[in-house]
Amino acid sequence: MRWLDWLVVAVYLVWVIGSGLRLTRRTGELDGYVRANRSLPWWAVGLSVMATQLSAITLVGTTGQGYADGIRFVQFYFGLPIAMVILSLTVVPFFYRSGVYTAYEFLERRFDVKTRTLAAAIFLAQRGLSCGVIIAAPAIILSIVLGWNLVLTILAIGVPVILYTMIGGVQAVTWTDVKQMTVVVFAMASAVTVLVIGLPAGVSLGGALHLAGAVGKLHAIDFRFDIHERYTFWSGLIGGMFLALSYFGCDQSQVQRYLTAKSLTQSRRSLLLSGFVKIPLQASILLTGALTFAFFLFHRAPLLFNPVHESAVLASPRAAEYHALEREFDDDVERRRAAAVALATTDGETDGRSPAREAFQTADAAVRGVRARAATLVKTVSGDASYTDVNYVFPTFILQYMPIGLVGLMIAAIISAAMSASAGELNALATATVIDFYRRHVNPSAPDRRYVQVSRIATAFWGLFACGVAVYATNLGSLIEVVNQFGSLFYGSVLGVFILALGLRRANGHGAFVGLLAGLTAVFTMAFHPATKSISYLWHNVIGAVVVVVVGMTVSLVTGGPPARDASQ
């Protein structure tokens, strides 16, 4: 990075944090601090909802997935718009009208304190750890590709987030999210522009897409019904819908966002914004990854994108083997480049069996073969069986091919994505800690000022906890999948409890509590048992919800009790 890039990053940080804090009002009161006095417009809340999900993992990991595996990952989001409509019709009015601060507070009104406390504890454990991953992801990548100290990078991202979240609460989080989303979108548009301009003369954008498509990277939809296949139309539509229902409907990091809207209608509209934009946005990020693949057909790409692993192999007794692979790689890359030019300049030919197309596919398979052998060598030398360099593809492109100034903007976008996602989570973690534990179990009648004070302490605690997790989360595989797989262990079961709460009047507290434990047991067993662990993690959300509802209703009917009254009142 050069001085202009550093300046861009510094100006960005001062602008985002300063203006975010300036827009906060009445944060000395609990309602202002955790719910923004219900004063925020739908578009700001909607952008904040999206920013909380759009972490640095999304920018770096998703583009890497697009490069390596194509755009099929977009199927993961197919159930999301349907979930947004369902939530707008069901959960949002319940939460909004009940005047709760947390989703779990609602569970005590409907069931009992033990169900509320268990659900809140699951949220704290799961989100506390995932917040660490969210900070770790960009920190590890930036520290490796830029040669920064890992701990200092984690603190450089984590400390500003802790400070502005502590001071401004949910309002500072929302207004900084809005600016961070703007920066991220602008930076991604810049990256796409550089990718397209960087294509050689004679290779159009259409030609580049044909090249990516020729090796299956634009194959977005797979209609096969195979529960062992990770991403299909059906796993995305059904499993993804359950995941989105749970994440947006039962996870405090999302619920807290839309409880800050001015009215119920504005709350609903903020969620529907994700329904409109999420799939096109994710498809665009994945397509950027596929375009990066096309770009590297014509520009020198390293054999391995992770420079640390490359150095480790070169320092080992097997360095000569690696050098031989590099020579083979250079030859194969040159052959693939020639085949790519031949195919791209005849992109009017869409015949699947054209000689140019087959020559390109053969050349690409050869390049992939050498890279696979290099990866095997790294795994042997480092002992890291889960090695993948997919997360280093996009940062490598940014640092080697983007012009001065835009490198700073892209680094700012990666940092800001990490900050916006972790700020929303820290804020929600602090809110659940104060409302569901401190106020409920420790000090129910303290003045507002005390709760805000404890919220600030809780924010600092969870921020430092997340930074601590980040320091130890060094081996993360494909980052976007790690977070989603981990979340899917819990999402379905928590959703099941809310289905019992909102949809089944005969469900009672004992049923919900036992059902939740049964759902978690079923999902953990399925995820780790040798016979079932190959089932795609998206189905864990469905299984968890179904087990909780079935067991919860059975226990409720056995233990009895009158039908519930409307808990939103």
Next chain:
Amino acid sequence: MRQDSDARPADPDLSRTYLLVLVVEAVVLAALYWLGRSFS
């Protein structure tokens, strides 16, 4: 426990917006399917 006891104004009917969300999703999925078919 804070309760919202204010009189609630009638909430606007968002059913056309819900329908639009689903229509947009169908169009985007069709576009993705077309992308895969046309460029593969």
